[in-house]
Amino acid sequence: MRISVFGANGPTGRLLTGQALAAGHDVVAVTRQPAEFPIEHDRLTVFGGDVHQQDSVDTAIAGADAVLSALGVPYGKEPITTYSNGIRHIIAAMHRHGVRRIAAVSSSAVDPKPYSEAGFLFNRVLQPYIAGVMGKTLYDDMRRMESLLRASDLAWTIVRPGGLYELPAVTDYTMVEGHADHRYTARVDLAAALLRLAEEDRFAHRIVSVVTTTDNPSLFQLIRTEALGKH
Template sequence: MKLTVFGATGGIGQEIVRHALAAGHAVTAVVRDPARLTVRGAGLEVVRADLTDPEAVRPAVAGRDAVLSGLGARSRKDAGIVSQLTRTVLTAMEAEGVRRVLVVSAGPVGPDPADAGILDRTARGLVSALLKDVYDDLRAMEAALAASATDWTSLRPPRLQNKPLTGTYRTVVGGFPARGRFIGRADVAHAMLTMTGDPGTVKQGVGLAY
């Protein structure tokens, strides 16, 4: 497939690029600073683009089979940036007739597991309160996806870890895995690539965890 990756210099973004190249996909990595992208390989094109300008983004998504976004706030002061940049990407995609897009959101943005215990509910509530601005930004991003003409999927992981790829994790379409507290960034990237061709995840939020 021909894939475009936004947020390609972030923790999840670099894993998306790495595993996509290993799987033989052609990857266009859209970055602000090419020097921060440490992944190399055949089939990789690195593009610098202004993500506040849909016209500047259109060449990077034109003719692609799917767009994958690892965009995320690095800190609370970046709250608001993810929804803003995602709207730019969606505008560019719709102008080019590209439909498939997958993004990284967060577990607390979606529903609690049906059988969540008091400790899990309390922990999610505390994290949501602490990072309210960040999660409000992600909710705004998901609202923009839902209002778009794209075939979107929002991946909602819990606490992220830097761990080697396992390929073994749980996913719940429209929900969240019971007692799911952690997942590695490499496995989030693996899940995103796996879901790219899965029609059962289209226009859905998907919770995932170990």
């Protein structure tokens, strides 16, 4: 299978590219900074592309059997359009080249719900602040991305992970339709779930959650390492 990976140079994208190559697939890793991409392989094409440019996206998708989007941008106060513009161009290119299967990373924060084990601080203070203030422009654009996918006739799956963190290896993660009552997703598990979705038609036209229950961080650790960038 030939897979085009957008956002390939991000933390999840790099894991996904490595897993896809290890599984025997051909990969087109799409990144704006190809010289910085750390993986080399005979079945890997590192493509210097930009999701904001339709011609670039067309070239990246030509010949693909499936498309996986792990696009990611940091929080910011200014309007964000990377997710919606990117998926708009990806959808158009997929139609042009006859590619049907796509899975795209969104976030559980686009439709925040309380978690039974999270407690007052997370459910009533932290989550509303992240979803509605600190990450508002980002999650607004993710919602636009989701709407574009749902309106398309592609075999799409929207993947909503919880709080992302690092683990060294894939766990016995769970992928379920809709909301999962669990807050955390290891990036390595998110990558594995995306690859599974490319390889099969399971969860087509569905929104899914990816859940990791092994070695979850504490809330303080998650804020320290992910939100504040301290390791």
